[in-house]
Amino acid sequence: MPRLPDASSLLALEAQALEFLAAVAGCGDRDRDALGRCGWVATVRDRIHAQRRLRIEWAAHALLREDAPVADVALRAGFADQSHFTRFFRRLMGVTPHAYRQERRTPRVRA
Numbered sequence: 012m013p014r015l016p017d018a019s020s021l022l023a024l025e026a027q028a029l030e031f032l033a034a035v036a037g038c039g040d041r042d043r044d045a046l047g048r049c050g051w052v053a054t055v056r057d058r059i060h061a062q063r064r065l066r067i068e069w070a071a072h073a074l075l076r077e078d079a080p081v082a083d084v085a086l087r088a089g090f091a092d093q094s095h096f097t098r099f100f101r102r103l104m105g106v107t108p109h110a111y112r113q114e115r116r117t118p119r120v121r122a
Contacts, residue, residue: 074112081108
């Protein structure tokens with residue numbers, strides 16, 4: 012079952028949306044690059060990538076701390092499903108989430 016966003020997540024999304032709208036409204040001819048694109052496009056793209064990177068970093072820590080299935084970590088990190096999460100995780104971390112967990116987790120000693 013997907014987790015509903017909390018109030019702080021919604022507030023952060025609203026702030027990003029308002030900043031995006033302000034950038035769109037403020038793009039005049041002098042703000043355009045040689046191809047006619049507004050400079051804010053690159054800024055928005057960079058912020059989206061930064062937010063995704065933060066979610067992957069959070070998920071990487073969760074994979075090492077918890078025994079939860081990868082699919083559960085993916086949903087809690089805000090990805091649509093495990094395959095979506097795995098694609099971006101591998102792109103950023105160089106390995107799949109499962110391989111990351113297996114390679115970096117310390118063996119647990121049984122008593």
